[in-house]
Amino acid sequence: MTAVSEIPEQRFRARVSGWxxxxxxxxxxxxxxxxxxxxxxxFLQTQNVITxxxxxxxxxxxxxxxxLVIISGGIDLSVGTLMSFCAVIAGxxxxxxxLPIGIGVPGxxxxxxxxxxxxxxxxxxxxxxxxxxxxxMMLVYKGLALAISxxxxxxxxxxxxxxxxxxxxxxxxIIPSLPIPNGVLILFLVAMAIAFVLAxxxxxxxxxxxxxxxEALRLSGVxxxxxxxxxxxxxxxxxxxxxxxxxxxxxxxxxxxGQGYELDAIAAVVIGGTxxxxxxxxxxxxxxxxxxxxxxxxGLRILSVSQEWxxxxxxxxxxxxxxxxxxxxxxx
Amino acid sequence: MxxxxxxxxxxxxxxxxxxxxxxxxxxxxxxxHALMGENGAGKSTLMKVLAGIYKADAGDILIxxxxxxxxxxxxxxxxxxxIIHQELNLMPHLTAAQNILIGREPRTAFGLLLxxxxxxxxxxxxxxxxxLNLDPATPVEGLTIAKQQMVEIVxxxxxxxxxxxxxxxxxxxxxxxxxxxxxxxxxxKSEGVGIVYISHKMDEIKRVADRVTVMRDGAFVGTVDAKExxxxxxxxxxxxxxxxxxxxxxxxxSANPIVLEVDGLNCGALVRNIxxxxxxxxxxxxxxxxxxxxxxxxxxxxxxxxxxxGEIRIRGRTVPINSPQDAVAAxxxxxxxxxxxxxxxVGMDVRNNIAMAxxxxxxxxxxxxDESGMRDAARDHIARLAIKTPSERQETRLLSGGNxxxxxxxxxxxxxxxxxxxxxxxxxxxxxxxxxxxRLLNELAAQGKAIIVISSELPEILRLSHRIAxxxxxxxxxxxxxxxxxxxxxxxxxxxxxxxxxxxxx
Numbered sequence: 001m002t003a004v005s006e007i008p009e010q011r012f013r014a015r016v017s018g019w020x021x022x023x024x025x026x027x028x029x030x031x032x033x034x035x036x037x038x039x040x041x042x043f044l045q046t047q048n049v050i051t052x053x054x055x056x057x058x059x060x061x062x063x064x065x066x067x068l069v070i071i072s073g074g075i076d077l078s079v080g081t082l083m084s085f086c087a088v089i090a091g092x093x094x095x096x097x098x099l100p101i102g103i104g105v106p107g108x109x110x111x112x113x114x115x116x117x118x119x120x121x122x123x124x125x126x127x128x129x130x131x132x133x134x135x136x137m138m139l140v141y142k143g144l145a146l147a148i149s150x151x152x153x154x155x156x157x158x159x160x161x162x163x164x165x166x167x168x169x170x171x172x173x174i175i176p177s178l179p180i181p182n183g184v185l186i187l188f189l190v191a192m193a194i195a196f197v198l199a200x201x202x203x204x205x206x207x208x209x210x211x212x213x214x215e216a217l218r219l220s221g222v223x224x225x226x227x228x229x230x231x232x233x234x235x236x237x238x239x240x241x242x243x244x245x246x247x248x249x250x251x252x253x254x255x256x257x258g259q260g261y262e263l264d265a266i267a268a269v270v271i272g273g274t275x276x277x278x279x280x281x282x283x284x285x286x287x288x289x290x291x292x293x294x295x296x297x298x299g300l301r302i303l304s305v306s307q308e309w310x311x312x313x314x315x316x317x318x319x320x321x322x323x324x325x326x327x328x329x330x331x332x
Numbered sequence: 333m334x335x336x337x338x339x340x341x342x343x344x345x346x347x348x349x350x351x352x353x354x355x356x357x358x359x360x361x362x363x364x365h366a367l368m369g370e371n372g373a374g375k376s377t378l379m380k381v382l383a384g385i386y387k388a389d390a391g392d393i394l395i396x397x398x399x400x401x402x403x404x405x406x407x408x409x410x411x412x413x414x415i416i417h418q419e420l421n422l423m424p425h426l427t428a429a430q431n432i433l434i435g436r437e438p439r440t441a442f443g444l445l446l447x448x449x450x451x452x453x454x455x456x457x458x459x460x461x462x463x464l465n466l467d468p469a470t471p472v473e474g475l476t477i478a479k480q481q482m483v484e485i486v487x488x489x490x491x492x493x494x495x496x497x498x499x500x501x502x503x504x505x506x507x508x509x510x511x512x513x514x515x516x517x518x519x520x521k522s523e524g525v526g527i528v529y530i531s532h533k534m535d536e537i538k539r540v541a542d543r544v545t546v547m548r549d550g551a552f553v554g555t556v557d558a559k560e561x562x563x564x565x566x567x568x569x570x571x572x573x574x575x576x577x578x579x580x581x582x583x584x585x586s587a588n589p590i591v592l593e594v595d596g597l598n599c600g601a602l603v604r605n606i607x608x609x610x611x612x613x614x615x616x617x618x619x620x621x622x623x624x625x626x627x628x629x630x631x632x633x634x635x636x637x638x639x640x641x642g643e644i645r646i647r648g649r650t651v652p653i654n655s656p657q658d659a660v661a662a663x664x665x666x667x668x669x670x671x672x673x674x675x676x677x678v679g680m681d682v683r684n685n686i687a688m689a690x691x692x693x694x695x696x697x698x699x700x701x702d703e704s705g706m707r708d709a710a711r712d713h714i715a716r717l718a719i720k721t722p723s724e725r726q727e728t729r730l731l732s733g734g735n736x737x738x739x740x741x742x743x744x745x746x747x748x749x750x751x752x753x754x755x756x757x758x759x760x761x762x763x764x765x766x767x768x769x770x771r772l773l774n775e776l777a778a779q780g781k782a783i784i785v786i787s788s789e790l791p792e793i794l795r796l797s798h799r800i801a802x803x804x805x806x807x808x809x810x811x812x813x814x815x816x817x818x819x820x821x822x823x824x825x826x827x828x829x830x831x832x833x834x835x836x837x838x
Contacts, residue, residue, distance in 0.1 A: 200445050216434075220434045
């Protein structure tokens with residue numbers, strides 16, 4: 001009853017527009033790599049590549065948490081300080097209380113889930129706007145981390161295995177020529193797992209539906225409060241994983257290290273083409289976004305550009321990425 | 333035939349409004365029952381009660397002869413009632429199939445994982461059963477409004493609805509698509525589904541409906557046979573009420589110059605080739621049903637939406653209006669139907685709101701605001717328009733609707749606009765304040781302002797207008813003299829166009 005020829009065309013257009021941004025981000029990443037490797041022979045050396053990947057791991061994991069929340073139409077400003085709070089919990093459990101790593105690590109991740117649950121409850125039940133709720137929780141976690149640790153770092157000197165969690169290399173043990181640190185492997189596994197959750201599970205479907213049209217989802221008879229809370233809880237758990245990674249990398253739980261990470265995480269999400277309006281976004285895009293941030297930082301450092309200017313460049317890239325997204329939408 | 337639905341003595345009030353007064357309605361299996369009435373007659377409210385979205389204050393609802401307390405959308409759905417809303421309720425980023433079975437996705441692996449192939453297959457079956465040629469995996473945002481409408485219909489039917497409510501389903505469809513929809517309706521009828529069809533379009537009612545129930549002012553007027561009852565009878569049932577209000581007194585405008593001339597204006601589906609003139613001191617009423625394009629015309633004239641083609645002339649000179657800024661500079665003021673959102677800054681006081689469009693007048697030395705000048709101007713207009721406020725420092729949100737409207741009017745008077753466009757000037761204003769506003773509009777016209785009044789209330793149009801422009805589906809179907817009858821207006825407002833009007837969602 002309708003012209004058949006219309007259908008493939010419409011699908012094509014909808015798909016291309018989503019791909020365009022990721023393709024652009026990916027080409028941007030490649031272009032950056034080419035430019036930096038031409039500018040400095042050190043850039044593409046194995047050791048530097050591993051440094052870049054290792055530097056991406058913590059921000060990458062946090063960006064995954066931020067992506068989930070942003071696709072669902074929310075925002076989470078507390079991912080950074082929740083991460084350091086979880087690191088401190090790991091320090092308390094493992095170093096202060098002498099519990100085994102096998103309890104300390106899941107304990108820290110559970111602390112992250114609990115933190116996410118609180119944010120979710122504030123947002124879904126008390127209807128506090130996500131920006132405000134997570135801004136408040138950002139300060140709560142920051143303060144708690146300082147209070148619990150006595151504002152001093154907790155070191156993992158008595159548990160030498162802890163440092164291996166992020167810095168050891170399972171892959172390197174099997175393939176000696178490929179000493180990729182575990183932190184990078186964990187980032188990869190988390191990204192794969194969450195990509196799967198988004199694509200194949202009910203939670204994933206509702207994350208997109210919430211961000212796309214929350215009211216339509218509610219009128220379809222779905223308990224949107226419960227699912228919203230789940231999104232924040234899952235994101236909180238991922239922050240817990242990031243907390244373990246960062247504590248392991250620097251072999252200590254630093255109570256105030258996380259502040260500022262939330263902005264890098266959101267930057268990675270935005271550069272990767274996830275819409276801040278919700279309903280749209282991919283794991284692959286976020287990973288590319290996180291890599292772009294680390295590559296820029298690393299490349300500029302190798303070229304002896306001062307850190308101040310690295311920050312300026314990152315800021316400009318964020319603005320450029322969002323502007324490209326706006327242009328894309330205008331054409332569509 | 334058995335009664336699927338019988339609603340009797342339904343009352344429903346919202347704060348300040350009695351939306352339904354002793355309303356009644358019934359629906360039989362396998363029939364299309366049209367529900368008609370003017371804007372605000374209570375059609376949608378009655379159907380939202382049936383669909384469990386509103387709870388009635390009083391009255392009985394029988395489904396299959398059994399009394400049923402429909403308290404929620406979920407309960408209505410369990411009773412086999414599906415509703416397709418006037419405004420589409422879809423998730424644009426999800427595919428058609430994902431939208432249709434949202435919350436009921438086929439799953440695998442102990443119910444944890446989604447089974448996308450099964451999802452698409454099930455929806456493909458639904459599409460096939462309806463003879464719809466649509467790919468279930470297409471994202472909804474890539475579909476035309478018409479196809480989105482079809483997705484809504486399939487979604488409603490996928491709950492095995494035996495009672496299907498369609499609220500103006502053809503508002504966004506072109507003729508071919510309307511034909512497709514009617515084909516589906518006929519098929520559903522033959523399967524015994526009862527359909528409530530809300531529409532303003534007479535020819536559609538004649539084509540598709542078996543019976544027509546007319547509502548007016550929230551009450552039941554009557555139920556008639558759709559095929560045998562002449563259109564004029566149905567219209568007079570809809571309009572019904574006697575004209576008790578005084579009619580407008582048309583001044584002699586023959587010597588007055590033309591202030592505003594609109595020529596061949598086009599913008600999207602709702603502004604199609606609009607041309608009219610407006611004289612100094614004239615009040616031109618814009619009548620039409622909801623969605624006829626009246627507000628859209630005003631927005632284009634005001635530069636809020638870009639025009640595709642056409643010319644706007646002020647006092648014979650063509651003015652390029654590309655933004656509200658240009659329009660204001662050309663002396664056009666627009667008073668939005670949504671005062672609180674677009675007309676006022678409700679958290680600010682009366683003084684600042686009145687001065688808001690004329691700030692350059694009040695910039696003193698060193699760029700400081702001339703507060704005493706603003707105070708004097710505000711006090712002057714408060715006195716002139718008889719705005720009831722304790723002082724010019726009162727926050728506008730604390731004023732009544734009528735006085736808020738006067739503040740908006742004061743704002744544009746201070747800006748010294750020659751052309752004032754009022755969009756639903758008395759919406760949400762109580763009866764007493766309404767006649768105040770009417771008097772004010774007449775005074776403004778007498779002072780030489782050229783005025784456009786957009787209103788969905790026919791008595792208001794008839795009382796105010798010196799001439800009446802009637803719109804239907806984006807076209808100006810006629811300009812009537814004052815003292816025309818409501819029937820004449822309704823006839824023009826329901827005249828179906830010959831041009832298809834498909835809109836594509838961005």
